[in-house]
Amino acid sequence: MNAAAHLLKHSIHASTHSIDTANQCLNQIIGPHELVDLSHEEPLNFSFKGEQMGGIIIGDLIYGKDVVFKTQHQQDMHFYCISRPKIGKPVFRQEHGVFEASPGNAAIVSPFDKFEIEIERDCVQSFISISKPLLENTLSDLIQRPLDAPIEFNHIMSVQNERVNAWWSLLEYFGSYSKQEMNFDCLMNEIKHDFERILVKSLLLSQPNNYSHLLSDNHNNDPEFLKRALQYIHDNIQQNICSEDLERIAGVSKQKLSKAFRDRMKVSFNSYIRYYRLKCIYQELSSAQDKKNITNIAMKWGVNHLGRFSIEYKQQFGESPSDTIRKSILQQPVLLTRR
Template identity: 25%
Template sequence: MTNLGEPDGRGEPLRAHRLFRTRDLDEARANVSRSFCPHRLEGIGAMRSFDTVHNKASGRALSLNYLRYGAEVRIDPGDLDDFYLIQFPLRGKALVVNGGHEVLSHESQAVILNPSLRSRLEWQAGCEKLIVQVGRKALQMVAEDLIGHRLERPIVFSPAIDGTRPEVAGWARALRSCMMAAERGADRWGEGNRNQAVLEEQLIARFLICQPSVIQHFFEEGAVQEATSRHVRRARAFIHANLVEPLTLSRISKAAGCSIRALQLAFRNHLGCTPTQYMRDERLRVAHYHLLTAPEGTLVGDIAYDVGFSHLGRFSIDYRRAFGQAPSATLRRSRPVALNFAHSGQSSAKRDVTLGQRKQSSEYQKPNGSKRMSETVGITRADEGINGVSWTVVGQTYTPKLHTENAMIWHAHIPSGTFVPPHIHPTQDEWICVMDGQLEVECGDDVHKAGPGDTVRMPMGIVHAIYNRSGAVANVVFGVAPSRKLYALFGELDGLTDPEELARISALHEVDFLPPA
């Protein structure tokens, strides 16, 4: 099963959403009861290692939870009544009984607790779980929209979830992406995310389709009542009329007059894509038009959000696949560049004097009167950084050599075996000049091997990753333009070893790390 813990196998998922930590059993029982439901909690054997941690990222009808007890415990919640619990062990094992079914859950076998069946659990010492809490009513509504039938009785799933099945592994990857979104802030997960309903519907729908249940036969080939081209036309019209809105498949299928599943099949039959893919492609076309006609001062991010995209890094990837270039390149192409001094009222000599005066100042005035950072005359010595600064980031040593509003340059000492995972700079171009050693740089689908004297160019909006697999240290010079928030970001990341926190902080500083595949 896809690793749902941190990429390095250590640490604590959803740490930014800590509810509590306690070594007191009664306090743990009371706090977990408030989050889920009243239950019995008792220790089994020695309790010296009892240490309960609960992190929770709440959505609308669905929440993401990390829970551990440390010691071996027995839990008796009885009937959950109004929610399902999908439990993925990140470490350790747990014996789970739901109704008449007994499941030993571990890293390759998750479990779902059906609310209509009585549950009992025994967590082994050291067991840690990611738990997805799904509202019973919300799951029922998505199921009814999927199959186009009203369900009078609760949906009961097979409790054992086989993590080795490709469908389940794919769902786990989607869940992992939601976890990383939750770590990056309220605008990515929760009430602050305008696309929260879409994310939750997609997670619930994919789980309904991939996990055996009492409605599984509705998803078999030939079981869904076929939607017609009329339904597809209605759906397309609804999408076009509401393109910038965070549309759920439930809303689209209701406007079309058929079930979600029937609409998905009809889109595949008539258009060769899903409704979600069709909506994405239409948004990309509209974005392309706006990028080609954008007035001066327009940002790529403004256009992406205005046409309905919520993740700038994902927008950049999809846009490049559709149009063969980064959105920033299209935006630059739409702006004619003219350098005209004919009516400036200054001679070339006067302009040179003015420029010289600016170079000797640490700050100068923008046309609107505000100050901005400028270059200063001087030398940054080979063994020094600006103001004596250096940072340790992802196991590599970064020493800043130049920092202005327009650009930033830093030296990097890159030990063998270290790497920078796949990420995107949506607002910066980046380059690397290799001084000694060897690097492998993955840009999009290409892998570039760079040695001494080589320069690697990485335009903004392109996914790239940097690896030293050479067996020896590499020394390189990095540069970005403009500098944006990168100097501040390296200060925040200095010495940080928590990958989830690294990704969260980076996203706040305009660097988006991609979730693991």
């Protein structure tokens, strides 16, 4: 898996006998949790060697002794996490069932899942985490509307699923460049979001989830007047868009257009406009390379009420605008080593 990550330029390396240092690393790549040491007679031999680009982290995870990983009831994790053991079979225990990851069948869990994982000392996991905003924004792009429920994947990524196997092959395809003496630094700022999107989009299309039926539909059956209205919103999102504009472009009554938005997009057209505007702002902030004026960016995309904007932004993405831009401009290689 490290080979597949060579394009990702921010290293996250941890090697430690300290459970506190291990928790620091796990907080970064997973989120809030509790790590339980099952035996104090032998030392922890934790290591994570991986890479990060934007909202995706890929690496190898080893605990080196028997442990239990627990989620917290009060807080959700920050990432969708995939575990594909090279050695061993971590056991996931939930209130309503048990499942395990194996070298043949990886396990995927959502940030809001509550579980315990029993992990044996010799277990070596290929580990992938994908940030919640990245996955949700990619899905909302694909279904062309805001999400009305969190994304829930089937927990097991079965080897019997041809598309899942293709997704793993896609990771290996990107990793094939590691065999060549090539430097992508001059292109990474321009292509990193394409790289992220390819991996996340293909995961959404391959692994069954509660939006799979909408992904297969892909809005091919949307009425033409709704498609015209959506295109007008996308093309003019920096301007003030009113219902009269949409009625004129769509060529139907406000009532008919409103019903189509409710039926097909699951929101009103005003809610869709707010959602799409926020998404455009998020994309600009998440690719910022220096300190920009958030107010100017928001106003550029047609925001008139800055106080309400900050509240709606955090509701949509789970972080403030300043958090988004901070993550973009402060992302640096990380090396955690403590013995």
